Amino acid sequence: MSDLEIYARKSDWDELKQLVLRHGERVCVRKNDYFVQCGDASDRIAYIKRGAFKYTRTRTDGKERILSFMFEGEFIANYIPSRNESMALMNVQALEDSVIYVFPVSRYRQFFEKKIGRSVYVPQFTEVIAFGFLQKMLSWACDTPEERYFSLKERVPDIFNRVNLKDIASYIGVTPETLSRMRTSYLNKI
Amino acid sequence: MSDLEIYARKSDWDELKQLVLRHGERVCVRKNDYFVQCGDASDRIAYIKRGAFKYTRTRTDGKERILSFMFEGEFIANYIPSRNESMALMNVQALEDSVIYVFPVSRYRQFFEKKIGRSVYVPQFTEVIAFGFLQKMLSWACDTPEERYFSLKERVPDIFNRVNLKDIASYIGVTPETLSRMRTSYLNKI
DNA sequence: TCAACTTCTTGATGCGCATCAAGAGTTTTG
């Protein structure tokens, strides 16, 4: 969510983070473990203390597509977390051995209702989430693989130290071979 | 939004519709007129009484991509309508001469705050919008043009009577020539 | 520590789709 942070008050994210760190359950997950799998109905969100995750979805041809990467300092969830009856439409899988703090959204709501008298969760965060999805939708619909490559690199400058080419290729929408050739030909000359 | 209707209580949509019909401004728009243009900061939403609209966005190569179609009985807006400071990321353009009822989101908020004591707008609708964007994002990322073609046809069975091939082709992500050939070869045999 | 596996690159091949082009049919408009 870091690229969306500007759209919510910084203090709200800090508050959520503090809450989850203080009252959430500390969980170690190993590389390739799933935090959420397609079809799950969990309402858990988690703060990534250390590590990295990917959002994925299996296409009808059986191939996996990567939709997002998340790193330490960011949150992962079964979107839309507040619609707690909703089945997950994506997998959330660890790219590295990671440490996360897990917290159910229902408890989060309770916390804010007790503290402020009404849920600030929904207005503050759901719109951020919606706006993030809108941007991602537009990016898939309107951006070229190169544009997606540079956007990703801008958001996560050290992406190549954290994520292998195959996963980056899936994220930008080409095969690993094509990304390899893109890099050796023109991408690194810019 | 009709394909998302199931996720909000029907009565909420009815209430919004009644409110907009009763207190909104009736506006006739001509084919090709814009309701919203990229960069606009308007917080207007509108109920389509009669007609049809398309959401579009211009790609960096200058070509137009169509992201959604909306018909009578549905709403159009500068998403996210409740973030009223936000610049529109898409154009909303009339496909036919249409009649709409326009209503600013700010007045909508006032209405609900007066009536219920707090805004039900945000929790009820923002999540619906977010979920819609999520689905569209996943469709662009994971579905083939054929799959998008059939999804559209399922949502809007009479789409070919309302929208020309060029626009449908843009929506599913191919050129008009390719869609034409898809139809004559295998699509209509299924 | 060695075998098995993964990652990345590079090459060869072929298909799918964009592009360019042309023409028939339809709609719009002055």
Add this chain to the structure above:
DNA sequence: CAAAACTCTTGATGCGCATCAAGAAGTTGA
């Protein structure tokens, strides 16, 4: 009502990218 503009189809051509393949380098694990 005629000219202009748009819509859809069909054909020809070529490029881009997926696919298949193979090999080098790095990583993992019994």
